[in-house]
Amino acid sequence: MKKILIASTSTVYGSGYLEYILPRLKVFFASIDTLLFIPYARPGGITHDAYTSTAAKVFQKIGIKVVGIHQLENAQTAVKNAQAIFVGGGNTFVLVKELYNQGLLEVLKEQITKGTPYFGTSAGSNICGPTMQTTNDMPIVYPPGYATLGLIPFNINVHYVDPNPLSTHKGETRETRIKEFHCFNSVAVLGLREGSWLEVTGDNIFLKGTLTARLFRQNKAPVELEPGIIKVF
Amino acid sequence: MKKILIASTSTVYGSGYLEYILPRLKVFFASIDTLLFIPYARPGGITHDAYTSTAAKVFQKIGIKVVGIHQLENAQTAVKNAQAIFVGGGNTFVLVKELYNQGLLEVLKEQITKGTPYFGTSAGSNICGPTMQTTNDMPIVYPPGYATLGLIPFNINVHYVDPNPLSTHKGETRETRIKEFHCFNSVAVLGLREGSWLEVTGDNIFLKGTLTARLFRQNKAPVELEPGIIKVF
Numbered sequence: 001m002k003k004i005l006i007a008s009t010s011t012v013y014g015s016g017y018l019e020y021i022l023p024r025l026k027v028f029f030a031s032i033d034t035l036l037f038i039p040y041a042r043p044g045g046i047t048h049d050a051y052t053s054t055a056a057k058v059f060q061k062i063g064i065k066v067v068g069i070h071q072l073e074n075a076q077t078a079v080k081n082a083q084a085i086f087v088g089g090g091n092t093f094v095l096v097k098e099l100y101n102q103g104l105l106e107v108l109k110e111q112i113t114k115g116t117p118y119f120g121t122s123a124g125s126n127i128c129g130p131t132m133q134t135t136n137d138m139p140i141v142y143p144p145g146y147a148t149l150g151l152i153p154f155n156i157n158v159h160y161v162d163p164n165p166l167s168t169h170k171g172e173t174r175e176t177r178i179k180e181f182h183c184f185n186s187v188a189v190l191g192l193r194e195g196s197w198l199e200v201t202g203d204n205i206f207l208k209g210t211l212t213a214r215l216f217r218q219n220k221a222p223v224e225l226e227p228g229i230i231k232v233f
Numbered sequence: 234m235k236k237i238l239i240a241s242t243s244t245v246y247g248s249g250y251l252e253y254i255l256p257r258l259k260v261f262f263a264s265i266d267t268l269l270f271i272p273y274a275r276p277g278g279i280t281h282d283a284y285t286s287t288a289a290k291v292f293q294k295i296g297i298k299v300v301g302i303h304q305l306e307n308a309q310t311a312v313k314n315a316q317a318i319f320v321g322g323g324n325t326f327v328l329v330k331e332l333y334n335q336g337l338l339e340v341l342k343e344q345i346t347k348g349t350p351y352f353g354t355s356a357g358s359n360i361c362g363p364t365m366q367t368t369n370d371m372p373i374v375y376p377p378g379y380a381t382l383g384l385i386p387f388n389i390n391v392h393y394v395d396p397n398p399l400s401t402h403k404g405e406t407r408e409t410r411i412k413e414f415h416c417f418n419s420v421a422v423l424g425l426r427e428g429s430w431l432e433v434t435g436d437n438i439f440l441k442g443t444l445t446a447r448l449f450r451q452n453k454a455p456v457e458l459e460p461g462i463i464k465v466f
Contacts, residue, residue, distance in 0.1 A: 094417070136404060137410070138411075139365070139366050161402060171242075180277060
């Protein structure tokens with residue numbers, strides 16, 4: 001049975017890395033003692049070692065050991081043997097390219113579908129939908145494709161922000177970008193605000209946190225979803 | 234001799250489409266009476282006809298007829314025969330995919346290098362650099378590659394915005410994204426603020442407008458360039 005936690009962000013304003021969600025992670029990961037970390041998204045170009053060390057320091061507080069996938073001999077075997085998996089944020093193009101290079105998408109999907117607990121933040125959340133096409137990131141590398149894990153039937157837009165009515169900026173708003181996505185794609189998109197996350201338990205998907213999330217569907221007006229079970233898909 | 238105008242945006246706050254730059258366009262296009270418009274970037278998913286009509290209305294004010302490339306039988310021939318070319322903004326992925334599909338990148342590069350005047354805004358400016366990889370747009374379609382016209386030796390980041398020191402948002406700033414680009418790519422990036430544009434005359438590149446532009450180079454601190462000739466490349 002799927003057990004997945006999909007967070008908009010690793011960090012909320014005024015708080016440390018993963019701090020806002022650590023109490024929930026303690027419960028979510030109660031039955032495991034070692035977490036496989038996939039540092040491929042490399043936020044700010046950080047090395048895999050440095051990123052893994054950042055994650056390890058936080059999980060140490062709740063008694064969980066973190067092992068970086070790059071430290072193990074075979075990445076696919078590492079996923080198959082993992083008690084639980086955490087994919088951190090950074091650049092989604094960099095992450096997805098490396099997942100393709102290492103041949104990890106299929107094995108990740110298989111293991112997570114079988115029940116290996118999965119936690120994603122930001123780029124690690126983007127890859128839970130059918131495609132990475134609603135990422136906010138720059139295409140700084142060219143991945144072999146945009147298809148991702150498809151663990152949920154809709155795409156995620158992480159760090160979702162509402163248009164600022166006072167802005168003088170003429171670049172596209174996030175909402176405009178997602179509407180453009182729907183000129184070419186039919187998959188629904190959930191805009192997850194910072195501090196919100198999804199929990200997937202089997203076939204049920206719950207919106208968690210205190211905020212609403214904004215649901216975009218092709219040829220329909222966007223709607224705000226309240227925290228609780230998501231039934232619209 | 235190259236004659237190129239590369240604008241950050243089509244529209245500045247509080248003003249109509251191309252209004253801020255129309256006096257300059259009147260001079261830039263003084264010797265031509267018909268402009269070939271490439272509407273492939275489809276802002277907001279607008280049709281090629283509707284987008285061409287929007288451009289035509291503005292250029293009519295300065296006595297220039299606009300013809301949409303989609304209205305002509307052969308797109309490559311249209312580029313070869315054009316008196317001048319305008320590529321409008323929208324989604325850069327959509328634009329670049331269609332340029333590849335129509336086999337237009339090489340012929341555009343050839344004609345513009347030979348001296349066909351070129352005007353680009355936003356997505357139409359992104360494609361003037363070696364690659365489209367510093368676009369702000371969502372990857373709503375998958376282009377066959379990221380290589381673009383390489384008319385100038387650096388990439389452009391259009392609609393460049395400075396980090397907002399008061400922001401509580403934890404998504405990456407524009408500067409952070411460009412720095413991540415430089416973890417994987419060596420080409421320089423010029424952040425062009427709205428209201429700024431570049432003019433290329435042969436081998437000379439001038440920053441125009443009243444604002445500075447922010448230059449990012451790999452392994453160097455960013456610098457602000459004043460309007461005037463750009464000599465650093």
